Amino acid sequence: MxxxxxxxxxxxxxxxxxxxxxxxxxxxxxxxxxxxxxxxxxxxxxxxxxxxxxxxxxxxxxxxxxxxxxxxxxxxxxxxxxxxxxxxxxxxxxxxxxxxxxxxxxxxxxxxxxxxxxxxxxxxxxxxxxxxxxxxxxxxxxxxxxxxxxxxxxxxxxxxxxxxxxxxxxxxxxxxxxxxxxWTLSSMVRTDFAHRGVPWVQLMVERRDVPATLNLGLRERASAVAAVAVAVGAASRRPALVAAALAATVGLNPDLYQRLFVRLGPRGVVLGLPLHVLHQLVGLAALPVGAVAAVTSTAADER
Structure with a gap:
């Protein structure tokens, strides 16, 4: 070979x-x-x-x-x-x-x-x-x-x-x-939204297939729900909801936070948590944009 x-x-x-x-x-x-x-x-x-x-x-x-x-x-x-x-x-x-x-x-x-x-x-x-x-x-x-x-x-x-x-x-x-x-914060957000999130949603809509693996696994989906709860709690000034949602994020991803702690120490966990929430929220923001892009592309192909 x-x-x-x-x-x-x-x-x-x-x-x-x-x-x-x-x-x-x-x-x-x-x-x-x-x-x-x-x-x-x-x-x-x-x-x-x-x-x-x-x-x-x-x-x-x-x-x-x-x-x-x-x-x-x-x-x-x-x-x-x-x-x-x-x-x-x-x-x-x-x-x-x-x-x-x-x-x-x-x-x-x-x-x-x-x-x-x-x-x-x-x-x-x-x-x-x-x-x-x-x-x-x-x-x-x-x-x-x-x-x-x-x-x-x-x-x-x-x-x-x-x-x-x-x-x-x-x-x-x-x-x-x-x-x-x-990576920088801006390059992470830009990549997660424009270069991965939107085209990935567009591809799934076109293929009518939503796999439950990799970034779309069950734990990743649950983490996205927790990220929304963090955002809602912060916007409504409900610290108990924010704390509970952050705890859920860590509980859903113990392997990630253990690696952050081992490699970066407590600082890695403290800074990694908001980065993780942001990553999930950016991915969710790509959903409607990607869906619209898919519909628009399909309509253009049919003309």
Whole structure:
């Protein structure tokens, strides 16, 4: 089984050298490493498609340029795909190491890690931060939709829905890499709303499918309800409701808050809680906007 690692790097990221060093130093490294740095500023969907077109391997392993893969990442990918011919793709998770400088970045990466750890198993989704696809399935599915997603968005999730028609997709929680991205509060809100929330809602409405996995799992939905209760309590000046809703948020997510405490100490829990509530509220705010976008898009297609 020949494996090609494809790294989109059209934004010339400062983390690229560490990313490539980890790939080359990993156990069972890929036979090909393809870095796509042109055209400058192109989105990851287009960059990954170009890398896939240049590859001559059997499997495409996508690695974001700000991810440092663990030494066993490619060993795990090869083992999964070799053991199960019905498996068309496998993807993993950020680890829980904090190598960023800001609390927002640490929270965001630990949240991603926690959600993916909860969602292990077969899914009708995909994640291209660290994920691999058989070439024949990738081509049959049509690759990433670079026209619909010219900028970083949910292009991998959308592809996962199409890949699922060709076989099984596995989330292996032990397939991990360290995320080096530095988030800010504004970039988190902007991404959660415009680049993930709205297009994800639009996609679900178009497909008439609301999965109960990853960020839409039952605990995540209950956490969103708790976030609304926090907002209502704050707006109505009911501190008891706010306290109860915050306690419910922690109670629903003990794994996340334990990781925040271990990695950042009490300060991480204190600052992580409002960030978590904000994350949920931004996601909820995307619901009506995404639904309207879906209806508008459908109407335009029918004309």
């Amino acid at each position: 020949r494996l090609a690692a494809i790294v989109p790097a059209t934004d010339r990221p400062p983390t690229l050298a560490r990313c490539l060093e980890a790939i080359s130093g990993a156990d069972d490294p890929p036979e090909e490493v393809i870095v796509v740095d042109e055209p400058a500023g192109a989105g990851p969907a287009l960059a990954r498609n170009r890398g896939a077109a240049a590859a001559t391997s059997d499997v495409l392993a996508f690695v974001d340029s700000d991810v440092v893969v663990h030494h066993d990442a490619f060993t795990r990918i090869r083992a999964h795909l070799a053991a199960d011919p019905t498996l068309v793709a496998v993807f993993g998770s950020y680890d829980d190491h904090v190598q960023t400088t800001g609390t927002v970045a640490a929270f965001r990466n630990l949240l991603h890690h926690t959600v993916h750890q909860r969602s292990a198993g077969e899914l009708a989704s995909f994640w291209a931060g660290l994920g691999a696809v058989r070439v024949d399935a990738f081509e049959a599915a049509g690759g990433f939709d670079a026209r619909r997603y010219p900028r970083p968005s949910i292009e991998d999730i959308e592809l996962g829905g199409r890949l699922a028609a060709h076989g099984q997709i596995l989330l292996d929680p032990e397939l991990q890499g360290t995320h080096l991205k530095e």
